[in-house]
Amino acid sequence: xxxxxxxxxxxxxxxxxxxxxxxxxxxxxxxxxxxxxxxxxxxxxxxxxxxxxxxxxxxxxxxxxxxxxxxxxxxxxxxxxxxxxxxxxxxxxxxxxxxxxxxxxxxxxxxxxxxxxxxxxxxxxxxxxxxxxxxxxxxxxxxxxxxxxxxxxx
Numbered sequence: 001x002x003x004x005x006x007x008x009x010x011x012x013x014x015x016x017x018x019x020x021x022x023x024x025x026x027x028x029x030x031x032x033x034x035x036x037x038x039x040x041x042x043x044x045x046x047x048x049x050x051x052x053x054x055x056x057x058x059x060x061x062x063x064x065x066x067x068x069x070x071x072x073x074x075x076x077x078x079x080x081x082x083x084x085x086x087x088x089x090x091x092x093x094x095x096x097x098x099x100x101x102x103x104x105x106x107x108x109x110x111x112x113x114x115x116x117x118x119x120x121x122x123x124x125x126x127x128x129x130x131x132x133x134x135x136x137x138x139x140x141x142x143x144x145x146x147x148x149x150x151x152x153x154x
Contacts, residue, residue: 021045050076095119096144125151 016022018036022044028034034041052073054065065071090096092110096118102108108115122128127148129140140146 016040016044019044021048047072047076052076090114090118093118095122121145121147121151127151 016037019041020026020028020033020035021041022037026045026048028045031045034045048070050072052075053070054060054063055070056065056068058065090111093115094102094107094109095115096111102115102119105119122145125147127136128151129135129138129146131140131143131145133140138146
């Protein structure tokens with residue numbers, strides 16, 4: 001028992017911190033209840049409500065899901081892929097991190113000074129390697145773009 005007489009369910013230990021929907025099961029009492037990481041929670045909740053899924057350790061459509069968690073049809077995971085790429089960008093920016101989400105050159109996020117710097121940095125250097133990609137026989141293991149030394153001189 002925890003303070004206040006509340007029991008912590010074992011399932012809660014398998015949820016991502018500050019969420020009610022991300023992990024094995026969910027702890028939300030209602031559909032609209034979200035944790036502090038509300039954007040992540042909305043994404044996980046949407047994924048959880050995918051009708052084309054196979055719960056963990058069960059068989060459906062003659063397919064056995066050997067994982068301890070639910071797997072969903074690829075069409076439901078398209079949303080996840082899009083959201084994952086935004087997680088690899090600096091929050092509040094459209095140009096800083098892996099790739100960019102700006103639709104045009106002048107579009108900026110809430111941190112416009114950082115965006116201007118990242119945009120200038122990323123678009124002016126002729127020698128660069130995107131995050132988690134290999135180029136010039138070098139693998140960039142960082143989220144951010146790796147630039148040639150001459151491009152980073154200030």
